[in-house]
Amino acid sequence: MAEQTLTLKNLRIAARARQMARLRESLTVVFASKTAIVGLVMVLLWVLVAVFAPLVTKFGPLEQDYLMINQGPSGAHILGTDHMGRDVWSRIAFGARTILTLGPLSVMVAFVVGITLGLPSGYYGGWIDETVMRILDAIMAFPTILLYMIIISAVGASPFNVVVAIAIGGAPGIARLVRALAMDIRTREYVAAAKLRGDKDIQIMLREILPNCRGPLIVDFLLRIGYAAFYIGTLGFLGLGLPPPTPDWGGMVQEGHSRMFANVWPVLSATLSIVTLVIGLNLFADGLREETMRYQ
């Protein structure tokens, strides 16, 4: 009896050790790539700003001061104020919250949809695969921005709808990737073993196939957060993003764009913020992808 508990305990320790090893492995991958580190630092800076937004700003993002409109940078307002006398830095900091919540959220929704469609499609093949792929092909034929434009114009601009639109736009690509991985993995021995064991299809898909897809999926996830940030900014700029007065970088560019000859600071800060975040995310994902490819 005692011996048995001991083995169980050993097993648990071994499992923990394996997990630690895996974590160390992935950290090594990240730190092996200079590109990934640079990207990670850029992204983390924005994450810190977003998390501590109320602490690093002196004014609220919606606080208007009609005596202080279109000011340049000063001691009180480090990036000046916009046409409504709102503190630009505060809107940038709170805008980081918006984009850093909506971005990952929409990619997660896209992954849920994409995996739901791609996994059975790749596992079963046949007419399920054929039908799903035809529909996804049709969606993928849309230029992405066009798809977002017609969705948002139909359902209206709101955070929820932006997430839905970006999820719809991203899901087909994810489904394709998952399908390709599933088609490959379903021929492996451990899947055959699970089938012999009498596991149900859904168990095989979720316990055997999905966990073994995770490497490429994680890289894809990171890349897609970059795209999502890109598109959330673009939608905001086109006037199809979050309704004002929500602090939203794309929206700030849109508002400041027409007033840039009076005051360049709001539009310049918002544009720089989007660019640094998107490039940071891209560098991180790119570096990681290259490093994992080399690793394999």
Add this chain to the structure above:
Amino acid sequence: MARYIVRRLMTMLLSMLLISIIVFAVVEIAPGNVARNILGAFATPEQERSMENQLGLDRPAITRYFSWLFGSDWQVSRLIGMPVREIVISQGTQQNYRQWWAVDEDGSLVQWDVVDGQLIKLVRQENGSTLPVPDEAGWKVDEEGRTYFWGLDNLNHAALWFQGEGGAEYTYGYSGWTQSTDSPVDYVPLSRGLLRGDAGISLRYKRPVSEVIGRKMFNSAVLAGLAFLVSIPTAIVLGVIAGLNEGKPIDRIISMGGLVTAASPDFATGIFLIIILGLWLKVLPGATVFLSDTAIFDDPRMLVMPVLTASLVEIGYVLRITRASVVEVMNSAYVRTAILKGLSHRKVVLSHVLRNAMMAPITVIMLHINWLIGGLVVVESVFGYPGMGNFILNAALYKDIYSIEAGAMVLIVLAVSTQLVADIIYSYLNPRIRYT
């Protein structure tokens, strides 16, 4: 090869059918009241209903989908029991004005109106005027004993009148609301359908969409063409330089620049260019206003920044592909052989590396068309450029449904057919693809 192309064409047709259903479904079935969006918040529900009725938006979605795609004239001629014909009038201020008429038994063109409960047939004369003829015999009686008449009105609808119960109609025109009685109670708007080149009447311009869209397509093609001419040679030259100098400082600089321009959202690139060139250096007009659809040719300086923005994004992308491809070829066995054989560096690069390394960027550029179109939409909206992108964006913001649908379909047909051509060229160059 022929079989491959036919198979691809069939899949493309199937995709286009699905795409048309998606576009229609998203634009027209989704929540959001088209009439309210156009009439504003102060319109009464009656006015909204009247407008929906006149636009035919109260008809079932399936019927609307088929009228949108194939036209409603055949449907209407069954309703009124007469063939209908569309004629184009150019008279005075009305240029290329399209009108639908029913063709009477004696070949004359007719429309109808109801005045004071009397059904009047308007017979078109040679000079374009109409001759009113009372047509009391035209009324028909339905099962419930009501007297009704299906005919064409003078605003390109098929209309249903009931004798003695003229519906109250609200028309929103340039001069505001007009209310009329004795008016029809149901409408079917006439159109030839998208497949026959008629995308309906734009709710915003009050003109046929197909007429408005032509000029915009031309303008977009000019922008895209110029951007293409600027970006592709630049990108390939820079990519080759970077690839040949892999790891050296010049490669780092070019690669980094490529990454930054490729990853930056298009609008950010545009804004930076305006700030730097227009606001700080003042070498180009920072704010451009395109007053008319043809304004792009009045002052070529206005074109510089849109073209530059569209190019920069594309340069970054193509540059990275070219660089990767050159690096790969440089490390290949046959290039090593060529070098060991004693060929000069120049000769190796020109006759071995470049030819093989160009495959990847060329295919990628073609497969990249979707992205390019999306980029153009954004670039056009940064500069207010009068092209397709701006047209669709404004249509989306105004909820001009027929313009959104037509614009979307045009862009997608363009994207899908380019993709097809790219696939065919690629399979021609690389026969292995054909059989998989």
